[in-house]
Amino acid sequence: xxxxxxxxxxxxxxxxxxxxxxxxxxxxxxxxxxxxxxxxxxxxxxxxxxxxxxxxxxxxxxxxxxxxxxxxxxxxxxxxxxxxxxxxxxxxxxxxxxxxxxxxxxxxxxxxxxxxxxxxxxxxxxxxxxxxxxxxxxxxxxxxxxxxxxxxxxxxxxxxxxxxxxxxxxxxxxxxxxxxxxxxxxxxxxxxxxxxxxxxxxxxxxxxxxxxxxxxxxxxxxxxxxxxxxxxxxxxxxxxxxxxxxx
Numbered sequence: 001x002x003x004x005x006x007x008x009x010x011x012x013x014x015x016x017x018x019x020x021x022x023x024x025x026x027x028x029x030x031x032x033x034x035x036x037x038x039x040x041x042x043x044x045x046x047x048x049x050x051x052x053x054x055x056x057x058x059x060x061x062x063x064x065x066x067x068x069x070x071x072x073x074x075x076x077x078x079x080x081x082x083x084x085x086x087x088x089x090x091x092x093x094x095x096x097x098x099x100x101x102x103x104x105x106x107x108x109x110x111x112x113x114x115x116x117x118x119x120x121x122x123x124x125x126x127x128x129x130x131x132x133x134x135x136x137x138x139x140x141x142x143x144x145x146x147x148x149x150x151x152x153x154x155x156x157x158x159x160x161x162x163x164x165x166x167x168x169x170x171x172x173x174x175x176x177x178x179x180x181x182x183x184x185x186x187x188x189x190x191x192x193x194x195x196x197x198x199x200x201x202x203x204x205x206x207x208x209x210x211x212x213x214x215x216x217x218x219x220x221x222x223x224x225x226x227x228x229x230x231x232x233x234x235x236x237x238x239x240x241x242x243x244x245x246x247x
Contacts, residue, residue: 001085002144002171002188004231005113006033006133006242007041009141011062014109017141018044018196020062029064033241035110036234037084040064043169045106045148046200058202065106069170070151071096077151080168086147088174088189088214092207097170100147102205106169107196108144111135112242114231115184115224131231132224133242134180134187142190145172145199145214172214179224189214 008031015023029040043065046058068080086097112135119130136142148169156164176187191199195213198204225244230236 001184001186002113002115002173003037003084005035005144005188006111006135007031007035007109008033008111008239009042009109011042014042014044014141015062018060018062018107018109018143020044020060022061024062032237033239034231034234034237035067037068037081039067041067041169042109043106043146043148044109044143044196044200045104046202047104048202060200063167065148065167065169067171068168069096069100069147069149070166070168071149072099072151074151077153077166083170085173085186085188086170088172088211091147091172092211097147100149101210102207103202104148104150105199105202105210106146106148107191107200108146108169108171110142110144110188110190111139112142113144113188114227115180115187117183129229129232131227131229132183133227133231134183134222134224137221137223142188143193143196144188145191146170147172174214178222180222183224 011023035041044062046060048058069083070077070080091097092101112133114131114133116129116131118127121128146169148167151166153164172189173186174189176185180187199213227245231241
C-alpha cells in the first residue's frame with residue numbers, strides 16, 4: 001500500500017511538467033514532506049463541465065483534491081480514510097472504483113513515497129518498523145496513477161454552492177519492483193509521460209485499453225533510503241524527514 005508520500009513541488013513547477021495551461025491563482029498548497037490520508041494534495045486531471053461529462057470540451061487542470069476516495073453513493077465522508085489505495089488488479093471491477101476508473105482518472109505528483117520494513121532493533125532485539133523514503137534516483141517527479149470522485153454533501157442545500165461538492169482521490173498500487181520490493185510488497189503505480197494523455201482523457205473509456213496503461217510501473221531506478229521514525233507522526237513535517245539515517 002501507499003500510506004504516506006512527499007509532494008513539495010510548487011504549482012509553477014508542476015504545471016509545465018504536466019502541460020497544464022493555467023497555474024492555479026488562488027488554490028495553493030504548502031510543500032508537504034509527510035502527506036497523510038485526508039490531506040489535500042495536488043492532482044492533474046482533465047474534465048468536462050460538471051453535469052456534462054459526455055462533452056468533448058475538456059480542460060487539463062492542476063487542483064487540490066482530498067486524499068481518500070469518497071464514492072458518490074457514500075453516506076459518510078469518513079469512508080475516505082479507508083480508501084486511499086486501489087489495487088491495480090481489481091480497480092476496474094470494484095464497485096467503489098469502477099465508474100471512476102472509466103471516467104475520472106488523475107495523476108498525483110510526488111517526490112517519492114514512504115514504506116516501512118520490519119527489522120530487529122540491534123539494541124533491544126525487538127522487532128520494529130523502519131521507514132524508508134523511496135524515490136527516483138534522478139529525483140524526477142513521480143506521476144502516481146490515481147482516480148478521483150465527486151461527493152455531494154447532503155447538508156448543503158444548493159448545488160451551486162462550492163461547499164456542496166467534495167472532490168477526493170485514491171492512488172492505484174501494484175506489486176513492488178526494484179528497491180521498493182525489498183522494503184514492501186506493494187507500491188504506488190507511476191506512469192511514464194507517454195501515457196499521461198491517454199490516462200487523463202475522460203473520453204477514453206475502454207477498460208481493457210486503460211488497464212494496459214497500468215501494466216508496468218514507470219521505468220527508472222528507485223532508491224530506498226532509511227529515514228527517521230519522525231515520519232510516523234503525521235504532525236511532523238519538513239525536509240529533515242528525508243535525511244538518510246544510518247541503520
